[in-house]
Amino acid sequence: MITFDSVTKRYPDGFVAVDDLSLEAETGQITVLVGPSGCGKTTTLRMINRMIDATEGQILLDGSDVRQIDPPTLRRGIGYVIQQAGLFPHRKIVDNVATVPYLLGWEKKKARDRAMELLERVGLDPKMAQRYPFQLSGGQQQRVGVARALAADPPVLLMDEPFSAVDPIVRTSLQEELLRLQAELNKTIVFVTHDIDEAIKLGDKVAVLRVGGKLAQFAAPKTLLSEPADDFVREFLGRDRGIRRLSFVSSSYLKLRTDLTVTSSSAAGPSDDAWLMVVSEDGKPVGWLDRDEPFGTYVHGKDSLRAALDAALLSSSGQAVALDESGRVVGVATRKALDEALSEAADG
Amino acid sequence: MDDEQPLFRWSWVESNWNSDSPNSIVNLLEAHVVMSLVPVVLGLLVSLPLGLACVRWRFLYQPTSAVMNVIYALPSLPLFMLLIPQTGLTRMTVIIPLTFYALAVLVPAVVDGMGSVPDHVRQSAVAMGFTPLRRLVQVELPIAVPVVLAGLRVVTVSSISLVSVGALIGQGGLGNLFTDAFQRDFYTPAIAGIVLIVLLALVGDGIVLAAQRLLTPWMRARRAS
Ligand SMILES: Nc1ncnc2c1ncn2[C@@H]1O[C@H](COP(=O)(O)OP(=O)(O)O)[C@@H](O)[C@H]1O
Ligand SMILES: [Mg+2]
Numbered sequence: 001m002i003t004f005d006s007v008t009k010r011y012p013d014g015f016v017a018v019d020d021l022s023l024e025a026e027t028g029q030i031t032v033l034v035g036p037s038g039c040g041k042t043t044t045l046r047m048i049n050r051m052i053d054a055t056e057g058q059i060l061l062d063g064s065d066v067r068q069i070d071p072p073t074l075r076r077g078i079g080y081v082i083q084q085a086g087l088f089p090h091r092k093i094v095d096n097v098a099t100v101p102y103l104l105g106w107e108k109k110k111a112r113d114r115a116m117e118l119l120e121r122v123g124l125d126p127k128m129a130q131r132y133p134f135q136l137s138g139g140q141q142q143r144v145g146v147a148r149a150l151a152a153d154p155p156v157l158l159m160d161e162p163f164s165a166v167d168p169i170v171r172t173s174l175q176e177e178l179l180r181l182q183a184e185l186n187k188t189i190v191f192v193t194h195d196i197d198e199a200i201k202l203g204d205k206v207a208v209l210r211v212g213g214k215l216a217q218f219a220a221p222k223t224l225l226s227e228p229a230d231d232f233v234r235e236f237l238g239r240d241r242g243i244r245r246l247s248f249v250s251s252s253y254l255k256l257r258t259d260l261t262v263t264s265s266s267a268a269g270p271s272d273d274a275w276l277m278v279v280s281e282d283g284k285p286v287g288w289l290d291r292d293e294p295f296g297t298y299v300h301g302k303d304s305l306r307a308a309l310d311a312a313l314l315s316s317s318g319q320a321v322a323l324d325e326s327g328r329v330v331g332v333a334t335r336k337a338l339d340e341a342l343s344e345a346a347d348g
Numbered sequence: 349m350d351d352e353q354p355l356f357r358w359s360w361v362e363s364n365w366n367s368d369s370p371n372s373i374v375n376l377l378e379a380h381v382v383m384s385l386v387p388v389v390l391g392l393l394v395s396l397p398l399g400l401a402c403v404r405w406r407f408l409y410q411p412t413s414a415v416m417n418v419i420y421a422l423p424s425l426p427l428f429m430l431l432i433p434q435t436g437l438t439r440m441t442v443i444i445p446l447t448f449y450a451l452a453v454l455v456p457a458v459v460d461g462m463g464s465v466p467d468h469v470r471q472s473a474v475a476m477g478f479t480p481l482r483r484l485v486q487v488e489l490p491i492a493v494p495v496v497l498a499g500l501r502v503v504t505v506s507s508i509s510l511v512s513v514g515a516l517i518g519q520g521g522l523g524n525l526f527t528d529a530f531q532r533d534f535y536t537p538a539i540a541g542i543v544l545i546v547l548l549a550l551v552g553d554g555i556v557l558a559a560q561r562l563l564t565p566w567m568r569a570r571r572a573s
Contacts, residue, residue, distance in 0.1 A: 049475060051474055051475060072477040072478065072479050075474070075475055075476060075477035076476070076477035080472065082468055082471065082472055082475075083468070084468040085468075085472075086468040086469050086471060086473075087472075088469060088491075089466075089469065089566055090487075090491055091566075099476055100476050100477065103476065103477055132566045134566070158475075
């Protein structure tokens, strides 16, 4: 756990970049610092590994004051990823990744084996290992940056706008990669971004900072969306807070109807004006019975209520087709079921 | 010059190639190599700490480069005059000014080389737990190498060419062949001297270039991409 206890940073020119900040980044969770440019996010992050020293207050890493630890030693135990990746242009990818193991005095072979393992882990072709950073795309360099930060298996990872410089598609895949990795590794991650959507997507908890380095709100994404602390946070969150909040409600609350599906063989049914979903032999959705109209699907229990609602809006019937994880139909969510789930979600 | 003299006489080269005389071509070549190489090596050895000090303490750079430039602007002859009382008509009288010329090019090259290290690379080295010395040796200097070696190429070639000026005090290496030639209206030595100096410069430049290739395989990757 990383604890900020009334931390203030005043730069030599008198500018206060972080003002009396207190917050806790839980072990094994992603804590996101978000806010407009210049609000002190980078300063806050760098006070953790002492690239910047706090002027007042203290920062505790699992209970011990970071100032009691010699900076190089402290930093070798904390992974760090930055926007431009910061790879060493003169070193091959494999040696870039092995940087901290080398610093820790590992044998060269062991360090390189570990680097190769990590390259694979972050989804990079092992062939890349012998290349130089210039020969990689921005997204690939960023993956190498993540691999490098993880090389010595540090419990803590600091990430400063790591995905801001890549295009949106690559960014999305990097974000998903990070969530997948985190599910395996359970690091204590402090993630800085100016993008509120990224914050909400990645954060277990999100700290919204305002210019002047003041904490505006520190809460789970869902709470942030439903109960913004003030106008600044509300404005920063932007539009569609209600809809976006549904991303955090599970679709498992939806009551499904199983009597609205028919197998293709038993073609006839009680079709007065009900929409019936035709299901193939192996359980896959085929289409509406006797109606050549589009239908939308979601994965029941795994997808959010927002995804279910989206599926319903794509169906001419206004009903969402619920699938299990292998793509077989488990039922249909009717408008009534959606309505009930929505009003329940609105109540909190 | 009534009787047709050929511009170049091989026989002269053959008879002067390796005699006991201090002015044999081989001896002059040796003197030339020493007098041009020593300033380059000394210049490199001194410019590294000096350049790094100028990077570390920025305020030093301005006065240092001002002094270097003034020395660089001084013609060689008065410099020799200044030095002769101390060093006499020796090789040192040539080596010392050439070392200062080398510094005038190499100190800025070291400063620019360190400036060519991208800030995010330096920051990430700090963040990963490099100590300052290790960061310098393993990250900053290797990245500065291309810029420093570009300076070194200039210095090597100009040093080889400038040694000839030492002929003014009888210490010009192959340059001594010029005075000989102009005094006697006999051009063979001059032509031999020019050819050998150019060849020497090409070899020197080639060696630095080879060192650069060897030290910076990553630059080729960069050029290719
Ligand atoms: N070394 C410094 N000296 C003075 N002011 C600084 C220094 N570094 C950053 N600042 C100022 O502190 C504020 C916060 O900077 P930073 O933490 O980088 O913000 P963010 O990462 O949120 O964009 C900015 O207004 C910036 O200009
Ligand atoms: Mg920043």
